[in-house]
Amino acid sequence: xxxxxxxxxxxxxxxxxxxxxxxxxxxxxxxxxxxxxxxxxxxxxxxxxxxxxxxxxxxxxxxxxxxxxxxxxxxxxxxxxxxxxxxxxxxxxxxxxxxxxxxxxxxxxxxxxxxxxxxxxxxxxxxxxxxxxxxxxxxxxxxxxxxxxxxxxxxxxxxxxxxxxxxxxxxxxxxxxxxxxxxxxxxxxxxxxxxxxxxxxxxxxxxxxxxxxxxxxxxxxxxxxxxxxxxxxxxxxxxxxxxxxxxxxxxxxxxxxxxxxxx
Numbered sequence: 258x259x260x261x262x263x264x265x266x267x268x269x270x271x272x273x274x275x276x277x278x279x280x281x282x283x284x285x286x287x288x289x290x291x292x293x294x295x296x297x298x299x300x301x302x303x304x305x306x307x308x309x310x311x312x313x314x315x316x317x318x319x320x321x322x323x324x325x326x327x328x329x330x331x332x333x334x335x336x337x338x339x340x341x342x343x344x345x346x347x348x349x350x351x352x353x354x355x356x357x358x359x360x361x362x363x364x365x366x367x368x369x370x371x372x373x374x375x376x377x378x379x380x381x382x383x384x385x386x387x388x389x390x391x392x393x394x395x396x397x398x399x400x401x402x403x404x405x406x407x408x409x410x411x412x413x414x415x416x417x418x419x420x421x422x423x424x425x426x427x428x429x430x431x432x433x434x435x436x437x438x439x440x441x442x443x444x445x446x447x448x449x450x451x452x453x454x455x456x457x458x459x460x461x462x463x464x465x466x467x468x469x470x471x472x473x474x475x476x477x478x479x480x481x482x483x484x485x486x487x488x489x490x491x492x493x494x495x496x497x498x499x500x501x502x503x504x505x506x507x508x509x510x511x512x513x514x515x516x517x518x519x520x
């Protein structure tokens with residue numbers, strides 16, 4: 258393996274690993290190469306497994322931890338055809354907002370936003386980058402008016418999210434160009450899931466900071482209105498992740514291939 262990496266470094270004329278007597282760690286170039294190549298290796302593994310095991314009916318259980326929004330909008334629609342095609346496949350999904358240690362809790366795959374995935378995991382993109390949106394109902398704005406600056410949010414009834422990992426309230430991360438703000442909003446209603454926050458916003462209870470694809474149908478019908486749009490940032494899309502080790506089970510490779518974003 259060491260000779261293979263040295264040969265690759267010589268061919269690329271760039272150092273991929275920093276070597277000391279105690280450790281070997283990827284350089285910045287090595288990290289970039291790994292992030293680019295790792296998803297392709299999954300595709301190759303899937304193709305090889307499909308050819309070598311085509312005489313064997315795939316079977317087994319794949320355990321996935323994901324946020325509920327990802328389960329409803331991405332995972333389930335892509336897994337249903339696979340479940341119908343392979344009766345021996347079983348999928349167990351745990352909807353959770355905690356940053357789950359998938360190794361210790363025996364999950365095969367985790368699904369979170371791209372900026373939440375640990376660097377030592379193989380990450381495969383599931384969705385394009387996602388814009389967040391601040392929304393409220395017409396009834397709420399008729400009673401309270403609309404904020405014109407991020408600072409105005411401190412005077413509004415905001416629907417807050419309780420973070421599962423830390424127990425604190427999520428500070429709204431806003432950005433307008435190079436200017437970035439974290440606004441610690443407050444209000445009467447706090448939830449630990451986006452669907453409950455959406456329901457509260459629709460009922461006129463306050464302003465909510467939610468993924469754009471979740472609120473878009475209600476924006477189109479006029480049940481919700483968006484405010485402070487120049488301050489609503491784009492976050493990395495959903496990614497699935499798993500340990501940087503080879504999964505030999507064909508069923509795992511089939512699930513990974515079914516879930517990944519098809520460009």
